[in-house]
Amino acid sequence: ISSKGRRSRSIVLALLAGLAIASAFGWIFTRIWPDTPSPLHLSFTLALQTQSISYINANHRLTISPDGKKIVYVVNRGEKRQLYVRSLGESEGKLIDTTEDARAPFFSHDSQWIAFGQGQELRKVAVSGGSPITICKLAGTAFYGGDWGADDMIVFVPDYNGGLWSVPANGGTPEPVLKTDVDKDRVSYILFTLASGHAVSANDLDVAVLAAGTSEPRILIQGGSNPRYLPTGQIVYIREGALLALPFDLSKLAVTGTPVPVINGIEKAWGGSNYSISDNGTLVYEPESGRKADRIFGIVDLKGNVQPVPAAHGNLDEFSISPDGRSIAARVFSVNDDIWLYDIASGTPLRLTFEPLDEIFPLWRPDGKRIAFGTRTGTIYWKSSDGTGQREELTRGEYPRYPVSFSPDGKLMAFVEIHPSRQRDIWLMPLDGNHQPQELLATDADESDARFSPDGHWLAYVSNETGQPEIFIRPMNSSGGRKQLSSAGGVRPVWAPSGGELFFLKGEQVAAISLDGQGNASGRDRVLFTVPKFEDLEVDPQARYFDIMPDGRHFVFEFGPPVGSPTTHYNLVLNWFSELKSKTAIR
Template identity: 35%
Template structure:
């Protein structure tokens, strides 16, 4: 998190935060309250920088997933924020909490992104509309029945963010559009770039992974939580596999189990294992004080390569970069480093015969795909030439695919008499979803024969174009409409 003067000048680091935050609010005492990650509570940090402190903690026993979109109320004595549940943000709660005592009051039972306005009203979003009601700041209570005041406001269904803001002079600024605009499609794409639907359902998809026989697909579906689902392509059936904040599924070589990254409430992401048919309990494979992310199984299923991210998400300057670690399942199951440096190494991918490991590193100053001998010692080869992420081998080991922006790249690989990689070539190009960050989990997969790719694309069906709308003197209109008189 950084700050910069409106008069210009260099930005200043306040504190380290994850790649995606869920709101921040600058209080009158020069303290910033913010939501650092999807499954966390509200934190605070001095605007001058330094260590952050926890203000609120989600209560999983009450179905709380996380605390989002804080606003410091006038006077700096209390904060307003949204409590996400495990349903959707239309069923979230908007609360006010006194900072000195921690006393909390539920203001709205069904709504998200609450904001207190200078007119003395609480405005929030539900089902694509803004609703408003008079708000008693001294008692932290809503007075009267909320009424709709603006229709057709775009709301992000995955984060609960409503796209509106206001000026103290009384103008309203908002983005119009449908709140389900995050819908995506799963498609098959052949090597020429021709796409066709994989399934009819549309969701916010992430990190698809085909089973070894190519008949089932494990996929993360993002709603308020993100869970692993398994799609049986022969039957057209979609079944839920996990129930926490999970993503990055990786099938074991025999197709019987699925490992995935599990980001349960308030804990750094760990790696868990569960039977692919949903039977049995979740088994925790790797967990610790730093986040870890799934990577790849060795062909014999005895070694799991994964990314270890020794980053303090709260304070800056405490990272040695992402590293690649191994977990051997045929011994003590003690994690051990494999590739570790001041650069980032991530996205490990075993070759089909298990003698090579592809991965991503930024040692050159940008992300590139490399291959290294496994278990070593041995050679190391740079595969990509103009940037690359998300490597994936064909099942016969003769090709290595990777992403370069919107391009799917292919490199021919030969191991006889020695390792040799061809010049990368573009297979196809298109507006398909990439990973959330360059070193993040792979957001596509390849069929066993290497002829088709599972890709994620934005839904292109009928939609209402988004517009940026300014309503002048809106405070006057709000005061006239939201009288606060009980019905």
Template identity: 30%
Template sequence: MATGKKAFSGATQASLISSILRDEPQPISQVQPMSPPALDHVVKKSLAKDPEDRWQNAADLGGELKWIAQGGSQTGAAAVAGGRRRKRDWISWAAAALLLLGVLFLGNEVRRLRTGDRVRAIHSYLDPPEKTTFRLTGDDSAPIALSPDGTRAVFGAGGKLWLQSLAAGTVAPLAATDGGRFPFWSPDSRSIGFFSGGKLKIMDSSGGPVQTICDAPNPRGGAWGRSGIIVFARDVGTGLSRVAASGGAPSALTVLGDKKQHTTHRWPYFLPDGKHVLYLAANHASPRSEDNGIYVASLDGAAPRRLMSSYGSAQYASGWLLSVRETSLVAIPFDAKRIEVSGQPLRVADDANFDTGVWRGTFSASDNGMLAYQLAREGGGGRLTWFDFSGRRMASVAEKSPAYSPELSPDGRRVSVMMGDPNNDVWAYELDRGVQTRLTTDAQAQIAPVWSPDGSQIAFVQGLGGGSDFVLVTIAADGAGRPKELYRSKERLEVSDWSRDGRYLLVDRGNIGASDIWAFPIADPAKAFPLVQSPFLEYNGQFSPDGKWVAYVSQHTGRDEVYVTSFPSGGTRWQVSGSGGTQPRWGADGRELYFVSTGDELTAASIDGSGSRFEVKDIRPLFRVNMYTGPRSGMYGYDVSPDGKRFLVSDAGEAGQARVALVVNWTAGLKK
């Protein structure tokens, strides 16, 4: 008002509020040299970041402005004629009086933004980086995490982690974070922790080398405390561990007791004192049991204590515990000093996403009133739909559901799927009659079931890990009888294909994000051998129709690409995709290899594998489709019909695209 220039500015509403919370305004004397110099002092004190440093009432501020008008601000100024001085004093007083209103208003707004008083919440949205989609849910996801100071966000998209400035709106990928999962911040907002390749890692948010801290085979979240301790869930079926952020050997923080009550501790979050940690204790067999709940552990070794019943994660922010119940994000009054719930939950949003596969609300809150959450997807899941090669929808064969990993039987009359994450079972659809049949009960099945060449059996892996075994089994395709055990391992196994001659199974072996491809002879699984083994991630092996070749996905170049190697010798590899690719599937005659590009385009590669060498002749995109792939990116969302004339796609539609809401001053409207 006194200068004709705004004290704070921003390109968006979110960046404007971020500027108010973070920046210091330019001194008035620099913008308007003719203003009384003492006004700089008045404004600076009015807008002090700490409430104790501001004017405490209007009387104090009014007295200061009156002193300025009476000439108290003119110390050191050159003398002027009395008439001119009186006129300038009058102008100064008028400007000061007008400024008083503006300063009182702006100072009050800053105070309310910083103390959480009721002001209007500001809503906006975050978009994924160009030509990518968010990777916010599932076993290998990277849900959005706001920095404690509310200025930046880290999230997963396009197979890596990205850093976005909420003030400037800029976004950039973080180097060496391919496959990064479940990111979290250091308390000073300078460093980021995440999981990749079965390891816990940290890096400076401004860039620089990634430091590996320790093993974390199949993690479920981490938290970084003020004392330099990181608490994390190293596997799906373990208690919490603790390790110094500077490195060293991890040690147990919590221990699973009676596994009839809880089979997992996950999603740790530090309370403000830096000594106590919230976490979810739950049971895989009963994900919605009342026995599941939020507990608090202490770094000093005190016994964990139950806070409340819950089937999902919780985070502390601004005097509240945030948690998602169904699709409602709720805030529960919480006394952080006494470490206890102090009131009834209040609704923050009605459209928040809950990741049922990992029991986590997809949200994050900063220390200064910023909130980000994934919007719930309407009609989540996918609908099994036939597409022709032009991308035209031909017919749907089932209602929309959370079923995933479709695998057509050799005769094309049935399709197997997984359903029930995290405690999956195998189901089969009869495509002609539209009937679905449950083939297993409480099987804890892993990823994709595969059909035997004659369609009489289905192979899959049972087990959740975390100390328990992974068991490779087969069952009758009609669900009759009990599973037959082929192989048992402490190491994670995920079956991906069954050879056309019936002799071999291809299996991803190793932790999520660090697996190799092994071939298991059906006749003697103990003689399994590595087909593709390297320091890089390899997965999703697929036999060619003639059995001479295996297509697979590898991160040899730093991102997912489709390759082919010979079988059973392995060794030489031929790269098929050039700009990223997953989900390889062979055409019926072996002359084409299909895959999904990083732009979600179903793509066809014309190939020649008739000789001793493999040749890629041509690559062409077919059509773009949004597939539902279940709890992990890179899992199969389609299959090719046995006659090679159409695709069966788990079609998520536009509702399947992840969206993120951003709210500034989310506590507005809440009453304790």
């Protein structure tokens, strides 16, 4: 990469995001900061907008401008997620118009622009105001972050497992900088934190550098994440909740000396921790809070009573119950997502997948002998449920795919493909013969959550064709059109084992509707119970994954810390570079 200035000589850069700072400290900045030669530590409370929460996206919480004068952050207001920008000397943030669903914002090198991901585009907007401008199209839908260099080149991560790409800030066609390489066990980059395909935790990440004109990264630090090169000639990075620093020779692109802890007690997050540093030495970070992070499984009866699955906890995500009701297959969210099995009686875990890339959306085959799972790169595999043997490829596509249902006889698999313009589509694939998948539902609406009925005659699914997600069914073996079953919204349909009832989530409630043999509803859907809480844990209102036990009388939910619980306490250090110098001085 051609470059000007220190930023592009080394591409060891930090992944940045947003934070809101309490208005009570605005006057401290305007009166003290310019005249303060020594570090000034401040502790403050975050004052959030009414009925809003800061958007938490992995470690994208803190973004301070290079000149140290502004912050950019994301706020959720109901179903809307929008960008706000705020001067540190002002009492409130300012909404940036037309930034709905923005992700991972970051500043330009001169602090005059803010770039961010929005849908399948990388966009920018002037800090002074105006409409956002498209920089380029993105190859994925989960933009992960970027850095805007002094040469007006942007290096970014378009999606999980998406490698590193660059594009001129004025717009153009993205060019690969460092691609995902499964053969070299190099599958995920969070800017220049490098994750191997076998990484499990943040301690398995490495800090790497890529010299101009080369194609192979050089590992600088083993066991570190969230790196940042500073004007002081040092690299800082995160390990185990501490910010460490060590000298970096920019001419040789090499570290020298021994790492020194410079800030302890930073809140741990997936892939590292949350901090941001301006070019003139203002440090903002989230201190350790002691909040719980793990999720658990809970078995819930028809009255809403919860019985936790013993010992099973972690960064759990989508899951599937085995046909015999004895095990749960779940994706465990980590640096490299894998599928794990949990014994429902004991909670004993067993790791199923070890390969590079993320494995997502596990699904048991009806006979319980295999578990299928998707990837973010468009391939669906399955593997023996006892963990033996190698995974086998079932289908491969251009866009991310994941399995959602097997027909009762195991001869058909329904899967979802995430299309960049049509959102989610539902496909069917025969598991004997030529294995050639066919589109079943591929409209401009978002279609997902397909479930075969126990007799295989019907397919339940979710579509937002009416303007909101609703439950539909359609026949599989006869002519006839679709039928809408839910009356005021619904997601996550699951069939009762008898096939005469369909359960689904309706807002914060579990609802059911009875069906006759022709798929006709016997009356309107009815609410069974409100999705319960367990102690201080609750079900994620955005994901709301659940499944039904074989007895048809119990469900399994995931319970975790309240989603979007606002971080209200932050630490701010003015003139932090002088403190850094004293802590790293050779003694």
